[in-house]
Amino acid sequence: MAFTSFAGNSYAIVSDEAREISGFDEIPLIDLGLPRDELVARLRDACTRVGFFYIKNHGVPQDTIDRVFASAQGFFNLDEQAKQQCHFKNSKALCGYEGIQSVYTDETRKPDLNEAFSWRYSPDLDPTCNKDSSSSTPVDDTSSSGRGLAGPGNDDEQALFLTGQNQWPEAKPELRRDVTEYYGHVLTLARRLIRYFALALGLPEGYFDDMMRSPGSMGKVLHYPPQPKRAPEDVPLGIGAHTDIECCTILCQGGNIPALQVLNPNGEWVLAPPIPGTFVVNIGDMLARWSNDTFRSTIHRVLNITGQERYSLPVFIGPSYDTIIKPLATCLAQGAKYDAIPAGLYVWKRLAISRLDKAEYERQLLEMESRYTGVVA
Numbered sequence: 001m002a003f004t005s006f007a008g009n010s011y012a013i014v015s016d017e018a019r020e021i022s023g024f025d026e027i028p029l030i031d032l033g034l035p036r037d038e039l040v041a042r043l044r045d046a047c048t049r050v051g052f053f054y055i056k057n058h059g060v061p062q063d064t065i066d067r068v069f070a071s072a073q074g075f076f077n078l079d080e081q082a083k084q085q086c087h088f089k090n091s092k093a094l095c096g097y098e099g100i101q102s103v104y105t106d107e108t109r110k111p112d113l114n115e116a117f118s119w120r121y122s123p124d125l126d127p128t129c130n131k132d133s134s135s136s137t138p139v140d141d142t143s144s145s146g147r148g149l150a151g152p153g154n155d156d157e158q159a160l161f162l163t164g165q166n167q168w169p170e171a172k173p174e175l176r177r178d179v180t181e182y183y184g185h186v187l188t189l190a191r192r193l194i195r196y197f198a199l200a201l202g203l204p205e206g207y208f209d210d211m212m213r214s215p216g217s218m219g220k221v222l223h224y225p226p227q228p229k230r231a232p233e234d235v236p237l238g239i240g241a242h243t244d245i246e247c248c249t250i251l252c253q254g255g256n257i258p259a260l261q262v263l264n265p266n267g268e269w270v271l272a273p274p275i276p277g278t279f280v281v282n283i284g285d286m287l288a289r290w291s292n293d294t295f296r297s298t299i300h301r302v303l304n305i306t307g308q309e310r311y312s313l314p315v316f317i318g319p320s321y322d323t324i325i326k327p328l329a330t331c332l333a334q335g336a337k338y339d340a341i342p343a344g345l346y347v348w349k350r351l352a353i354s355r356l357d358k359a360e361y362e363r364q365l366l367e368m369e370s371r372y373t374g375v376v377a
């Protein structure tokens, strides 16, 4: 078996069975309360060697987490019509409700056995923005830190950068309220983590700060229904093998259902079960590319054969969509491996290819590419 990630890297997978322990030995658990130098050293080790780690002392209150999972459950229990009201195909930003088996994350397998509701970064979800303002956060054009365009300022630019286009379910208003609270905490955590990543990459601590003011980010609640226990080759995966797109993912696993599996360098699936009080963080393709492969973006998938339903909540974090992703100056010892690409185009292509039919994808791709023409010099 083989798998090719969006970043173009190929990996051999030796077996479909998941093992409890092997390969990278373990997925590190990092305490964010450690002294800073020690913390940065541990994060660098995890990001360069494994691409996955747990964090504790993350600062997000447990009752905030419990509330968002409760309202997500309420949303998924609604009838089909109420969920379809906010279907992702109604939104250019490709977010909203996705029904069971409607997405092909791994094209070689059956479609994913999950339903999901997603939203994108929007200033009204951001605790650092003035809630009364209907416009987006002003962003300076600081080309020295890799930005190519002025920040999203008007509706057209917002559409271009996939920002502020959220649809919320009318039949479950609590979801919007509870997501706003949860996502606000996670944005704060993400901005803190990105500063540690800058240090781990040999950059000034504030290097990414401007690019994180209006981050290119999507959040998602996922519901994996129970499925019969059969050999992994015979069951659809909860989510097919993939690498994440953005810079990093902050994942909260609901309940105590072990189903997330991470591929180790020997091609074996290693379980990443929920650990109370922790989040799982993983590096995505964009940061692997930006760091010229100093950080690893690791393949993972979900196989829920526990007989119980499972909920999870990933938040994908990247720089604002107008940022130009070009190998960082501190990571060029072996020369730049990648060309520059605008973050928004990179994300859109990957999301659209697994969600739109071919004709629609090609039509929208032309539009997207022409909007980005001239962004990369």
Ligand SMILES: O=C(O)CCC(=O)C(=O)O
Binding pocket: 220, 222, 239, 244, 251, 253, 260, 300, 301, 302, 312, 313, 314
């Ligand atoms: O549900 C999970 O644990 C992981 C979800 C995931 O990998 C994703 O949405 O990219």
Ligand SMILES: [Fe+2]
Binding pocket: 242, 243, 244, 249, 300
């Ligand atoms: Fe993922």
